[in-house]
Amino acid sequence: MAIASIKEVAKLAGVSVGTVSNVLNRPDAVSPATRERVLNAMNELGFVRNESARALRSGRTRTLGLVVLDVTNPFFTDVAKGVEAVAADHGMIVTLCNSDQDGPREQRYLHHLEEQRVQGILITPVERENERLEQIIGRGTPVVLLDHRATRRNRCSVAVDDVLGGRLAAEHLLAQGHRRLGFVGGSWSISQVAERHKGAAQAVEAAARTGGQEEGGAEAPSLTLIEVPSLSFASGRHAAERLAAMPAPERPTALFCANDLLALGLMQGLTAAGVRIPGDVALIGYDDIDYAAAAAVPLSSIRQPRQELGRVAAELLLEEIDEGERHRHRQVLFDPELVIRGSSVRR
């Protein structure tokens, strides 16, 4: 059975095609009684509007694009939940794209979203600079950087102060008496990772300057870099195998991981190798996803306001879509929060 046309709806309701179009696009321009007659006719005929035809006429779909680094990471599903809630309030839908931390794949998705004439794009970019993104913005598609600080004033962004987050994590481990710290992270093109490491290094350097050594100057604070290929649970597991094989006196006694998935993979791998958490190695992650608190040893983490990030970014994008040239770009920055649990506190 074919979908009914606007003409068939107009005929059944006894109105013009223009009136049916008004009910769909400018319902306030139609009297309540006429609007009800048209809606009844639509229900009776099983009418479904042709969004593609409407988008063709208006030049834009009622869709927002959301490009995330890793759709399997609960951080991004929480962010997406915030984006989707705001989009739905405005009668819009969200097309979710997973770049999987892969630059070329991200470029393909951006090209697709522009071809689809989405109203705007939210993106956590793989690379700091992105020529394709600049071209898309130049051709008139609004873009808001999500969980990534804009380096230009003429770009909107919503992010968390990751340098502060890294500092909070390292200061917490130093306050527990640790001196041999490790930073587990990778994909340095991801600015969040580089900024978390920068904050941790600042805290360790400050501790070294202020005589953070043990009594008798036994050991100066240090931060060893443990590089991983991606911010995933599997990468954490593989890093655990490397760390467990290290002689204990050389191994960091505390690890700050660039996100919770890495920390949870490390926790599982180190525990399987007989390394006690936190007794032998303390752990702290980043994001404070729901699984952090539920871990075998509840994971300390640096909390990001995930759904709030998504909501604020979507609201900024819709503002820019609505205001056009009049829009005043903003770079919103949230503070992270230290959440202390059993994985980093010496009993």
Ligand code: RIB
């Ligand atoms: O995707 C990598 C990480 O970057 C996420 O865990 C989240 O912390 C984001 O900022």
